[in-house]
Amino acid sequence: MSAALLIEQLLNGLQFGVMLFVMAAGLTLIFGVMGLINLAHGSLYMIGAFAAAGAAAYTGSFWLALVAALMAAAIVGAIVEMVVIRRLYDRDHLDQVLATFALILIFSEGTRFVFGSLPLYLDTPSVLSGPTTLPGGIEYSKYRLFIIAVGLAVGAGLYGLIARTRLGIQIRAGEADREMIAALGVDIRKLYTLVFALGAALAGLAGAMIGAIQAVEVGMGEPVLILAFVVIVIGGIGSIKGAFVGALLVGLTDTLGRVLLPQVFGLVMDASSATTVGASLASMSIYILMAGILLFKPSGLFGGTP
Amino acid sequence: MRLETILNLLIPAILLATALIASAMDAPYIITLATRAAILALAAVGLNFALGLGGLVSLGHAAFFGIGGYAMGILAFHAQTYAPLWGVIEGTRSMPVIWIVAVIASAFAALVIGALSLRTSGVYFIMITLAFGQMLFYFAISWPAYGGEDGLSIYIRNDFPGVNTLVPINFFLICFALLAAVMVLFDRLTKSPFGLALQAGRQNPARAEAVGLTPYRLRLVAFVISGAITGLAGALFADLNRFISPGMLSWQMSGELIVLIVLGGLARLSGPVAGAMLFVMLEYVLEGLSTYWHIYLGAILLGVVLFARGGLIGLVAGREVAHE
Helix, strand or coil: CCCCHHHHHHHHHHHHHHHHHHHHHHHHHHHHHHCCCCCCHHHHHHHHHHHHHHHHHHHCCHHHHHHHHHHHHHHHHHHHHHHHHHHHHHCCHHHHHHHHHHHHHHHHHHHHHHHHHECCCCCHHHHHEEEEECCEEEEEEEHHHHHHHHHHHHHHHHHHHHCCCCCHHHHHHHHHCCCHHHHHCHHHHHHHHHHHHHHHHHHHHHHHHHCCCCCECCCHHHHHHHHHHHHHHHHCCCCCHHHHHHHHHHHHHHHHHHHHHHHHHHHHCCHHHHHHHHHHHHHHHHHHHHHHHHCCCCCCCCCCCC | CCCCHHHHHHHHHHHHHHHHHHHCCCHHHHHHHHHHHHHHHHHHHHHHHHHHHHCCCCCHEEEEECCHHHHHHHHHHHHHCCCCCCCCCCCCCCCHHHHHHHHHHHHHHHHHHHHHHHHCCCHHHHHHHHHHHHHHHHHHHHHHHEEEHEEEEECCCCCCCCCCCCCCCHHHHHHHHHHHHHHHHEEEEEECCHHHHHHHHCCCCHHHHHHHCCHHHHHHEEEEEEEEHHHHHHHHHHHHHHHEEEHHHCCCHHHHHHHHHHCCCCCCCCCHHHHHHHHHHHHHHHHCCCCCCHHHHHHHHHHHHCCCCCCHHHHHCCCCCCCC
């Protein structure tokens, strides 16, 4: 395997990783601040992708589609928070799992009802289509580089928001002691709606960006949701830094595993069984990674005591 | 007799009566629905050991359901192709043998998954069990020997000594007998020292530890029993459909099993049975009303979670689970 191919796969892993980070950041923020496990986060990812595909078909502009995805996911997120999620904060995790599972059923079938069962497609804008040449002469997709850049920008933006702004102080204070900040005059209900809408918008952004690489279809959110869970379990629930490190670990392990494992097994067995065994193991690799990390750190890399 | 005791006898009796009447009226489709309800109820009673008694919110029980299903599928596949597994293990078409293999395989998987997952608790546990379930799901999809993504059909239902399992009501009675046996086991275990200790560990882990109990071991045992029973149900489910596929291992399946329990009533003996009957009935009725019936199912579920937390049994018999 050539160095160029390896670098290309590393970049693919990075792109997958930052996309998972954008998903997982919202999830971990919502858990950290409100103590809520939200299975419907994948539905918001799907809503973002569908809003983008719909807006792109209507306006023809990818950039307007991205804006539409952010707005749609944030608005749906805010409405869901005010109607349903708000009632779940002081319930146990089982109720939260069930209620958000019910929301998945409603959103998935609702989307099928509005958009039909056929997958939609979203085109990359012409500025970002095709490959570009990286230093060292490696050809790589411009659009995937764009995703990496957006993901890193989201990471930096979130860091700035949480470490440097007044809203960030309130979010951190809300994580530490919700009664106290309510007593200090912060409108905690508004803060929760805002945090939920922010997480939803991030999920919608991830969905819209991936919608230009994959088909936009009902059920696209749940596999990503489960990977985002793996990410935040590895990183430590509630930690944005953990989500970032976990997402890159998962993205790289998954992508490189799929490329390298069949080759590694090819050294000791014939080509066709090496492909089979390698592919099967690669599909399990991130879960094995998760199990390995949990053996040593049950609360994740950056988590507190569980 | 307490109201709940009456319900515990009445609910399975309704299921049995439905199947018997359908058989007398020659309505095999209704018998199939009743069988489906009995098998889902069995899987959910299994999950109820972990979820209801142990307070362990496992979102990965489809793994055990699927392992049971694949145990049946793999053994029956080797029996129907006359090609021994790895050249030595003959397949089999005997239900009791398949059940034993399914129970042992899923118990072993539950031991490994449980030992790892129970190191954590709360929301971590939910996500980790979900992730392990997903791991087996992707493994089943990428492993081509038994159909991979397409699944695997078994042409004839397996045999039970002395019973013609091809007659729908006979297969229903086999499933129902297993359900009844497991319900008796659940009832006994709930009142046993083990069951009481397990529930103490759920209600107040700190106090349970203070009196010398080890919640980790109790929970692991409960998780293994739970996985084994769900695996048995998986083997029966595969026999009902004569088909196995990665769908049995999907996270939606895990979610549905939890939904069954909560619809019926958490930690209640007959809760999963009532929940499974209600679920199969809803599926049947709503599917007829609209292609988009999952919306209604979601709305009903949301309503139950937000406003009727005791489930069906809770509505009828009150919220408290007392011990005689």
